[in-house]
Amino acid sequence: MRSMRGDRPRCRAGIGAGIVYLCGIVIVLLALIPAPACGEGAPGLLLKLKSAAGQSDARVARRVALHVPEGKPVSPFLKRGGFVARWEGRLVLEKRSRLIFHLEGSGEARLLVDGEELVPALGAKMESTRLRSGEHDFVVEYTPPAKGDATLRLLWEGRDFSREPMPGGLFVYDKDDPALKSQSLLRRGRELVAAKRCVACHDPGEELGMPELLLKAPSLDGIGSRRERNWLIKWVSNPAAMRSTAHMPAVFHGEGAEKKVADLAAYLAGESLKAKLPPAATPDRVKEGGYLFYQQGCIACHTLDGRGDGERIALGAVGMKFRGRALEDFLRDPSRYHQATRMPGFKFSEAESVAVADFLRAQGEASGGSLPEGDPVRGHALAKSTGCFNCHEREGEARNDGSEIGLFSLQSADCSGVLYNLSPEEKDAMNAFLRGQAGRGSLARHVPAEFAERQYLGLRCNACHSRDSEESLRERFADEVDHLKPPEKDLNEEKPALVAGPPPLHHLGLKLRPEWREQLLAGRVSPKVRPWMPARMPAFPSRSRALSAGFSHAAGLSAVPDRPFVPDPAETKIGEAMIAVEGGLACGTCHGIADKRPIAVFEGEGPNLRDAGARLTREYFHLWMNDPPRVWPGTIMPKYALDGKTPLSQHYDGDAHKQFEAVYHYLRSLSQK
Numbered sequence: 076m077r078s079m080r081g082d083r084p085r086c087r088a089g090i091g092a093g094i095v096y097l098c099g100i101v102i103v104l105l106a107l108i109p110a111p112a113c114g115e116g117a118p119g120l121l122l123k124l125k126s127a128a129g130q131s132d133a134r135v136a137r138r139v140a141l142h143v144p145e146g147k148p149v150s151p152f153l154k155r156g157g158f159v160a161r162w163e164g165r166l167v168l169e170k171r172s173r174l175i176f177h178l179e180g181s182g183e184a185r186l187l188v189d190g191e192e193l194v195p196a197l198g199a200k201m202e203s204t205r206l207r208s209g210e211h212d213f214v215v216e217y218t219p220p221a222k223g224d225a226t227l228r229l230l231w232e233g234r235d236f237s238r239e240p241m242p243g244g245l246f247v248y249d250k251d252d253p254a255l256k257s258q259s260l261l262r263r264g265r266e267l268v269a270a271k272r273c274v275a276c277h278d279p280g281e282e283l284g285m286p287e288l289l290l291k292a293p294s295l296d297g298i299g300s301r302r303e304r305n306w307l308i309k310w311v312s313n314p315a316a317m318r319s320t321a322h323m324p325a326v327f328h329g330e331g332a333e334k335k336v337a338d339l340a341a342y343l344a345g346e347s348l349k350a351k352l353p354p355a356a357t358p359d360r361v362k363e364g365g366y367l368f369y370q371q372g373c374i375a376c377h378t379l380d381g382r383g384d385g386e387r388i389a390l391g392a393v394g395m396k397f398r399g400r401a402l403e404d405f406l407r408d409p410s411r412y413h414q415a416t417r418m419p420g421f422k423f424s425e426a427e428s429v430a431v432a433d434f435l436r437a438q439g440e441a442s443g444g445s446l447p448e449g450d451p452v453r454g455h456a457l458a459k460s461t462g463c464f465n466c467h468e469r470e471g472e473a474r475n476d477g478s479e480i481g482l483f484s485l486q487s488a489d490c491s492g493v494l495y496n497l498s499p500e501e502k503d504a505m506n507a508f509l510r511g512q513a514g515r516g517s518l519a520r521h522v523p524a525e526f527a528e529r530q531y532l533g534l535r536c537n538a539c540h541s542r543d544s545e546e547s548l549r550e551r552f553a554d555e556v557d558h559l560k561p562p563e564k565d566l567n568e569e570k571p572a573l574v575a576g577p578p579p580l581h582h583l584g585l586k587l588r589p590e591w592r593e594q595l596l597a598g599r600v601s602p603k604v605r606p607w608m609p610a611r612m613p614a615f616p617s618r619s620r621a622l623s624a625g626f627s628h629a630a631g632l633s634a635v636p637d638r639p640f641v642p643d644p645a646e647t648k649i650g651e652a653m654i655a656v657e658g659g660l661a662c663g664t665c666h667g668i669a670d671k672r673p674i675a676v677f678e679g680e681g682p683n684l685r686d687a688g689a690r691l692t693r694e695y696f697h698l699w700m701n702d703p704p705r706v707w708p709g710t711i712m713p714k715y716a717l718d719g720k721t722p723l724s725q726h727y728d729g730d731a732h733k734q735f736e737a738v739y740h741y742l743r744s745l746s747q748k
Contacts, residue, residue, distance in 0.1 A: 116247030118543070120164040120213070121255055124150050127157035130513075133254040134262065134525070136162060137243035137543065139215045139229035140584075140631030141180075142524070145222065151285070151517040151525065152261065160217040160227075164248035165210040173203045173234055176241075180227035180631065182219040188212065197227075213246065228631035237701055237719075240630070242581055244543035264508025265517055266529065267501055268482070270322045274518070275465040276477040276492075277485060281519040286526050286621045288518060290415035295469040299344035301401040301412070307340040308446045315496030317392075319385050324493035326461050335457055337447040342454025353400045356433040364434025369559040370609035371421055375538030375548035379438050379555070387552075391439035402435065403428040410617055417534055419613030420598050461492070485509045523634070527625025530618060539610055542580040549576075561609075577610055579707060582695060584630025588637070591690040593623035604682045604690070642744040649726050650741025653734055654684070659723065660715060669745050678711045688742030696742075700735040 122136040132150040139162045141149075148155040166188065178184045178197050186194035189212050194201055219225030232238040249255075268274070269287040283289060298307075312333070314321035327335040368374070378384055381391030393402065404411075406428040409418040423431065458464065464472045478492075488497060488505035497505070508514040531537070538548045587595065594600050598614025615622065624634035654662035656674070664675050667683040691699070703712035715721050716731035727733035 116165060117250040118244065118246065119248055120162045120246045121248040121252055123161045123163070123254065124153060125159050126153040128154055130154065131254065133252065133258045135248065135255070137629075138241060138246075139227065140240070140629060141217070141225065141227045142628040142631050142633060143219070143225040144633070145224050148520045148522060149225065151265065151520040151522055152258070152513050154516070155520075157221070158219065158225075160219075162213075162215040162217075164213055164246045166206075166213040166246055167210050168206055168208050168245075170208045171205065172208075173205045175201060175203045175232045175238075177201075177230040177232075177238065178215070178227065179230060180217075180225075181223060182217060182225060182227070184215060184217040184227055186229070187214040187216075210247070224633065226631055226633070236705055239698055239705075240582065240585060242543065244545075260504050260507045261511070261513055263501075263504035264506070265514060267488075267497075267505050268508060268518070271324070271495055272322070272466050273482060273485075275474075276462055277480060277482040278477070279482040279518050281516060284519045284521040285517075286521060286618070287415070287529075290617055291413075291468065292415060292466040293413040295343060295463070295467045295472075296412065298412075301398055301404075302344075303395055303398050304340055304344040305446050306396045307343055308336055311339055312336045318388060319383065319496070320388070321496065324490065324495045326463075326493050328494050333447065334449070335453075337449030338451070338454035339449070339457050339463075340454065341449030342451040342458060345451040345454075351399050353403060353429065353432065356437065360430045361433045361437050364430035364432070365559040366561040367423075367427055367431050368434055369556050369561065371613075372539045372547075372549035372610060374552045374556045376417075376535050381439055390435055394436040394439050400432075402432040406431055414617045419534070419615050421611050421613055422598065483509060483515055521621075523621060523625035524628040525625075527622055527629055530615075530622055530625070534615060534618075536580065539577045540580045542583075547576070577608070577612075582630070582698070582706070584626040584628070584632055585692060585698075586695045587690050588692055589623055589627050589634045590636045592626065593619050595690075596622050604686050607680055640743050640747075642740040642747070646737040646740040647744045648741075649734075650737035650739070653723065653726060653738050654741065658725070660721075669748070681712070684742055685745040685748075688739075688744070688746035691742075693736075693739055696739050697732065697735055700738070701731065 117135070119135045119137055120139065122134055124132040126149075130153045132152045134150075141160060143149045146155060149158050149160070176186055176188075176194050178186060178194050178199070180197055182197070184194075184197050185192055188204070188206070193204055215227075215229060217227050229241045230238050231241045265285075266287075269285055272288075272292065274283065274288060310317055310323075311326065313325050314323040315325070327339075374387075376387055377390045378387050379390055381389050383389035396402075397405065403425070405418075406421075406423050407425070409416050409420055459472070459475060462475055462477065465474045465477055486509075488495075488502045488509065535548060536542075537545065541547050591600075595612060596614065597616045597619035598612075600612075603611065627634035653659050654668070656663055662668070662684065663671065663673060665673050665677070665679070666681040667673050667685075669683070669685045673680055687696070699706050701716055702714055703710050704714060716735075719731050720729040721731050721734055723729060723734065726737070
């Protein structure tokens with residue numbers, strides 16, 4: 076088995092078994108691979124929810140999948156308890172297809188296509204249905220059980236592919252739906268209230284459950300040793316002028332604002348220690364830092380000028396922000412002083428952090444010019460009176476009482492004390508949330524699947540990964556850093572060792588075992604699964620648990636780890652024989668097996684099979700092994716099964732499912748050693 080990597084499917088001869096795998100085996104049915112949905116609608120499905128209490132909600136869903144643990148809310152705008160759900164939109168097929176649909180889960184559900192009931196109930200068997208090319212009205216209705224978790228998944232199969240979760244990218248919905256417009260405005264308002272930390276001063280009257288509200292703002296401990304005073308003055312004066320997407324408001328405005336800013340900056344910088352200067356930059360180190368910037372896809376989230384583009388944060392003026400070696404320290408541990416930072420950790424070594432810091436400083440000017448001096452005593456008093464410590468922690472300081480006006484008593488998004496950089500659309504969204512009744516109680520409700528989708532976009536997981544046929548952001552902005560690309564090593568014609576980018580995330584919630592996924596997102600998986608790949612998996616330790624759970628729920632799966640897996644000795648023995656070089660699939664040719672290195676890598680090395688057993692779910696493993704090129708179009712991993720059979724008839728008479736199950740038992744036994 077090879078990793079889900081590579082540029083294209085290849086023919087290959089199986090070593091030992093003497094089996095030739097023809098190109099025809101790995102042909103993918105292009106008509107049924109998710110492609111960008113067409114039509115006047117937007118990609119996805121419209122999910123409408125209604126509670127037993129009569130509350131309603133609407134949001135966009137990538138696919139038909141839902142998991143709500145018993146006693147938890149299905150939506151932040153619906154009270155926990157009974158509900159009904161309805162997914163609606165249009166299925167887009169590029170050509171006529173014969174398909175079978177399946178509904179799995181708990182409760183009651185049915186599927187209607189073009190008004191015809193194709194699946195009347197969960198688990199119901201249906202005959203294949205021929206659907207013409209083009210768009211088809213598509214509806215799934217669901218009622219959860221009275222007790223227990225609410226779970227639903229939609230799967231399908233066709234003539235040329237076996238049963239699998241129905242992927243995103245095949246649907247379009249009506250983006251002008253009135254209910255969706257109203258609820259999208261409400262959701263946006265909720266997100267902005269969290270981002271602007273309105274609850275730091277205005278009591279929402281409810282216990283906070285929204286994860287973003289529980290993450291801490293930047294700490295002010297030792298900030299004078301980490302930030303240049305001139306930068307602090309410019310930042311506090313007008314954060315939005317330095318970063319258009321800044322959430323921090325302009326605290327001081329009007330008459331005397333300049334003096335107050337200088338006083339506050341003097342207080343913040345007053346306890347600074349003499350900064351230890353970084354070593355003088357060298358051309359080679361700057362070049363090495365540029366290589367790292369390119370390899371880690373930093374351009375997907377940053378620009379190298381001093382302006383940014385409204386979506387990406389500019390790094391051109393980073394030299395005027397950090398004092399001494401603070402930039403190097405930040406690169407090694409971004410969340411040390413800012414738990415809520417979106418900047419992930421990349422496990423940079425000390426030498427690497429110095430190289431990247433030198434490269435970034437070379438992009439723009441250092442701190443220059445002298446700004447007004449201030450009074451640190453007055454600055455301390457201002458920090459207390461303006462509520463700085465309501466958002467920011469500093470040793471020895473405490474929150475003040477905040478405003479007497481409760482959050483949902485506010486009549487406007489315009490704050491009387493500070494100036495937020497809000498667009499008219501953002502003000503409308505916040506006003507809709509603050510003034511209406513629907514938002515009340517929503518800050519106390521945490522819906523993991525919605526959190527994961529917000530964070531997927533906010534943390535820019537699509538910076539490096541594709542999903543539903545969308546290109547990654549690093550591909551979109553690649554031309555901006557093409558000059559930083561490291562020189563390519565000469566390829567060995569006999570062993571070209573192709574290197575592809577990170578894997579797609581179509582099946583993220585299904586692919587990885589929840590407990591392993593959490594460790595991966597926290598940055599606690601070592602060594603790397605794909606050590607040959609220059610790009611590193613970034614770490615988001617403060618969000619890892621909630622993110623992992625959310626990705627599972629979004630796939631219609633529980634995030635609770637399975638019971639301990641006990642490999643069957645007989646199946647394990649057959650699985651070991653199945654991957655052998657002699658008489659097997661010759662997996663050890665390209666994959667390491669525990670402490671054994673791969674013996675003859677040709678196009679590209681695959682992950683160690685011990686890692687596969689530790690990280691992959693059983694369902695995904697079968698999905699992957701049954702048809703790798705369908706799961707990851709372009710992979711160099713060959714397809715071994717055709718019509719449910721492999722050529723290795725000595726085990727289970729060639730039954731691919733049973734053989735792959737035996738391999739899974741063997742891989743899990745490896746991961747437990």
